[in-house]
Amino acid sequence: MGMAVSSARVSDSAAASDQLSAQQLVEIYRLMYLSRHVDDREIMLKRQQKIYFQISAAGHEALQVAAGLALRPGYDWFFPYYRDRALCLALGVTPDEMMLQAVGAATDTSSGGRQMPAHPSSPALHIVSTSSSTTTQLLHAVGCAEAGRYFSRHPEAAAKAEGDYRAFREVSFHGDEVVLTCLGEGSTSQGEFWEAMNTASNQKLPVIFLVEDNGYAISVPVEVNTPGGNISKLVANFPNFFFAEIDGTDPEICLRAFQAAAAHCRAGNGPAFVHGHCVRAYSHSLSDDDRLYRSAAEREADALRDPIAKMQMRLLREGILTEAQINELEQSQNHLAAEAAERALEAPLPEVQGITAHVYSEDLDPTGATFDHEHAQAPGGAGGGKAGSAKGGDPRTMADLINACLHDEMRRDPRIVVYGEDVADASREQALAEVKGKGGVFKLTAGLQTEFGSERVFNSPLAEANIVGRAVGYAARGMKPVVEIQFFDYIWPAMHQIHNELALMRWRSHGAWAAPAVIRAPIGGYLTGGAIYHSQSGESIFTHIPGLRVVFPSNALDANGLLRTAIRCDDPVLFLEHKRLYRETFGRAPYPGPEFAIPFGKAKVVRPGTHLTLVTYGAVVPRALQAAERAQREHGIDVEILDLRTLNPYDWEAIATSVRKTSRVIVAHEDMISWGYGAEIAARIADELFEDLDAPVKRIGAMDTFVAYQPLLEDAILPQPNSILKAIVGLKEY
Ligand SMILES: Cc1ncc(C[n+]2csc(CCOP(=O)(O)OP(=O)(O)O)c2C)c(N)n1
Numbered sequence: 001m002g003m004a005v006s007s008a009r010v011s012d013s014a015a016a017s018d019q020l021s022a023q024q025l026v027e028i029y030r031l032m033y034l035s036r037h038v039d040d041r042e043i044m045l046k047r048q049q050k051i052y053f054q055i056s057a058a059g060h061e062a063l064q065v066a067a068g069l070a071l072r073p074g075y076d077w078f079f080p081y082y083r084d085r086a087l088c089l090a091l092g093v094t095p096d097e098m099m100l101q102a103v104g105a106a107t108d109t110s111s112g113g114r115q116m117p118a119h120p121s122s123p124a125l126h127i128v129s130t131s132s133s134t135t136t137q138l139l140h141a142v143g144c145a146e147a148g149r150y151f152s153r154h155p156e157a158a159a160k161a162e163g164d165y166r167a168f169r170e171v172s173f174h175g176d177e178v179v180l181t182c183l184g185e186g187s188t189s190q191g192e193f194w195e196a197m198n199t200a201s202n203q204k205l206p207v208i209f210l211v212e213d214n215g216y217a218i219s220v221p222v223e224v225n226t227p228g229g230n231i232s233k234l235v236a237n238f239p240n241f242f243f244a245e246i247d248g249t250d251p252e253i254c255l256r257a258f259q260a261a262a263a264h265c266r267a268g269n270g271p272a273f274v275h276g277h278c279v280r281a282y283s284h285s286l287s288d289d290d291r292l293y294r295s296a297a298e299r300e301a302d303a304l305r306d307p308i309a310k311m312q313m314r315l316l317r318e319g320i321l322t323e324a325q326i327n328e329l330e331q332s333q334n335h336l337a338a339e340a341a342e343r344a345l346e347a348p349l350p351e352v353q354g355i356t357a358h359v360y361s362e363d364l365d366p367t368g369a370t371f372d373h374e375h376a377q378a379p380g381g382a383g384g385g386k387a388g389s390a391k392g393g394d395p396r397t398m399a400d401l402i403n404a405c406l407h408d409e410m411r412r413d414p415r416i417v418v419y420g421e422d423v424a425d426a427s428r429e430q431a432l433a434e435v436k437g438k439g440g441v442f443k444l445t446a447g448l449q450t451e452f453g454s455e456r457v458f459n460s461p462l463a464e465a466n467i468v469g470r471a472v473g474y475a476a477r478g479m480k481p482v483v484e485i486q487f488f489d490y491i492w493p494a495m496h497q498i499h500n501e502l503a504l505m506r507w508r509s510h511g512a513w514a515a516p517a518v519i520r521a522p523i524g525g526y527l528t529g530g531a532i533y534h535s536q537s538g539e540s541i542f543t544h545i546p547g548l549r550v551v552f553p554s555n556a557l558d559a560n561g562l563l564r565t566a567i568r569c570d571d572p573v574l575f576l577e578h579k580r581l582y583r584e585t586f587g588r589a590p591y592p593g594p595e596f597a598i599p600f601g602k603a604k605v606v607r608p609g610t611h612l613t614l615v616t617y618g619a620v621v622p623r624a625l626q627a628a629e630r631a632q633r634e635h636g637i638d639v640e641i642l643d644l645r646t647l648n649p650y651d652w653e654a655i656a657t658s659v660r661k662t663s664r665v666i667v668a669h670e671d672m673i674s675w676g677y678g679a680e681i682a683a684r685i686a687d688e689l690f691e692d693l694d695a696p697v698k699r700i701g702a703m704d705t706f707v708a709y710q711p712l713l714e715d716a717i718l719p720q721p722n723s724i725l726k727a728i729v730g731l732k733e734y
């Protein structure tokens with residue numbers, strides 16, 4: 001199998017024709033052998049129950065070492081997968097670092113004992129923390145490449161700034177750096193593979209996709225995952241790519257391919273796709289036994305293609321090393337691995353007190369005084385969105401003040417990019433000479449592209465995982481993506497990225513990496529006709545994700561101040577905007593100026609009262625206010641209403657203070673009642689405030705079903721002022 005190159009010129013042909021020196025060949029063999037031996041050493045430790053998991057690069061070494069040697073650690077960027085030991089060794093990760101991760105040591109620099117072995121991370125080498133999820137890393141690589149391009153075109157954006165996340169996000173860029181991301185052939189079945197290829201191709205990004213094709217995805221052979229059995233054939237029509245399909249067991253062929261791929265990328269011609277046919281020399285992992293599903297003949301045929309054996313034969317055949325010299329070299333590498341293992345077994349173990357370290361940023365606290373401009377407003381300046389009005393003026397809607405905040409923050413911080421479905425004014429810029437522009441299906445991003453240009457405000461493909469996955473890559477590189485999911489109802493394709501990547505990046509890398517992006521999502525019902533797929537709630541599914549901040553404002557001013565904090569803070573934030581509240585008369589406010597921020601975790605007493613506490617948020621706030629007015633008027637019941645404003649973190653102190661005062665409490669929300677957000681709050685009140693209660697904790701929420709189209713049904717499904725009033729009266733009389 002030779003190297004088949006198509007679709008692009010090979011600009012690095014001079015390098016490609018150079019002979020590799022004997023010294024280079026020996027170094028390649030050394031790295032390949034070291035990788036295999038670290039694997040073998042780990043397998044021994046696993047059998048002795050001194051480590052707890054093992055997955056090997058065996059059979060992939062030629063491809064990986066070649067990739068590592070063709071690229072530049074600490075200059076280029078790397079998004080590997082869980083089988084990339086040889087790549088990491090070639091980039092400069094040490095056997096010691098690998099063994100420390102295998103034992104789960106406190107001094108495991110990749111994760112502090114949190115991730116399995118072979119899940120590397122190294123800020124110095126630009127290896128971004130990887131998860132066990134197959135293929136999520138590809139979209140991170142795409143976002144990282146976009147960020148690199150952005151910084152090289154806007155170097156001023158890289159400047160450090162105090163007072164927000166930028167103080168803690170290092171930025172480096174060169175203008176011609178390449179991003180490598182790796183995956184197995186089975187993983188090309190994942191939608192995110194195609195989503196990443198789409199954007200890399202469309203935007204001509206300098207990303208090398210390396211498919212390490214060992215013919216199996218655990219026990220599933222390639223033809224089951226890939227129609228026709230060859231991924232290269234399926235991707236061949238993507239524009240702008242350099243393609244190479246190669247014998248991934250021959251490091252020299254591999255090196256040529258990566259040199260050519262890197263040259264194509266560095267020259268700005270687009271991405272590259274290197275498809276290496278290798279072998280899986282061992283089973284999938286030590287938890288797998290391939291004799292259960294592979295014939296002996298097949299396994300023997302693979303053994304004949306083992307890259308280590310082949311390379312050793314070559315060195316002997318070409319007289320580069322004698323048998324004695326090979327033995328000597330191998331012994332020296334065996335020592336390295338053995339000593340690394342010994343040191344790791346002596347290493348200190350992580351302290352249990354440290355378990356929750358790095359769930360959130362420890363540098364910038366979004367609940368702190370930095371963001372408290374609510375009580376001491378900074379002087380206003382020019383700003384305020386499309387109108388560019390000064391602070392004050394007529395009361396404006398929540399939609400207006402969110403739009404104003406986006407304008408203000410984009411003016412202030414050149415690292416912000418805004419993208420999502422339909423968020424641009426018009427992707428075909430020339431149309432803007434004669435049309436007003438779209439600016440989001442709810443017009444929340446209106447005018448941003450017109451003011452800040454198409455590099456900072458643009459439409460994404462119709463693919464939610466693409467939106468969030470790229471945001472992880474952007475943010476890891478130091479940018480601030482403020483992305484939109486068009487409807488909360490369609491956030492689910494992005495769930496994998498949110499749950500396993502965005503929110504976890506910091507904790508799993510023990511603070512080395514973070515992805516402080518903002519996801520804005522219109523949520524909720526009460527729309528009359530919104531029906532099942534435009535009325536969904538579901539915030540508790542996201543408050544159940546450690547590492548993710550969840551914000552849910554009920555009025556224009558809060559939305560403005562909380563979005564500012566979301567954008568400036570150093571944590572990933574899900575910013576939920578209730579569609580019904582976007583343009584309501586309720587909760588309008590004058591523009592508060594470009595520095596107005598509200599800290600997270602601070603509830604607001606929107607109606608003081610003495611008889612009963614009602615804890616709520618979002619679109620239930622105005623409905624609860626209506627119910628409370630009637631309770632006062634018709635029943636003489638004085639209800640205190642707390643608007644939580646942020647759901648993670650939430651203001652326990654405010655809840656406790658109010659409940660201690662009233663001794664009766666209802667938790668009300670629009671989402672379904674069972675397993676809803678109120679269940680947690682009610683349980684905690686019952687647990688910690690039991691002595692203060694004169695009645696059971698009550699909950700109000702939607703019926704346990706989706707929201708129906710017919711308004712009669714919608715009204716019955718969602719909580720209404722009447723049902724809230726009934727609950728208030730019932731609880732007061734309890
Ligand atoms: C999203 C996701 N689904 C399932 C798994 C479980 N899993 C781990 S590896 C693997 C097979 C991957 O095969 P391939 O992409 O060919 O890579 P290889 O391990 O062969 O190098 C599966 C199904 C996972 N880690 N992530």
Ligand SMILES: [Mg+2]
Binds near residue numbers: 184186212217
């Ligand atoms: Mg495979």
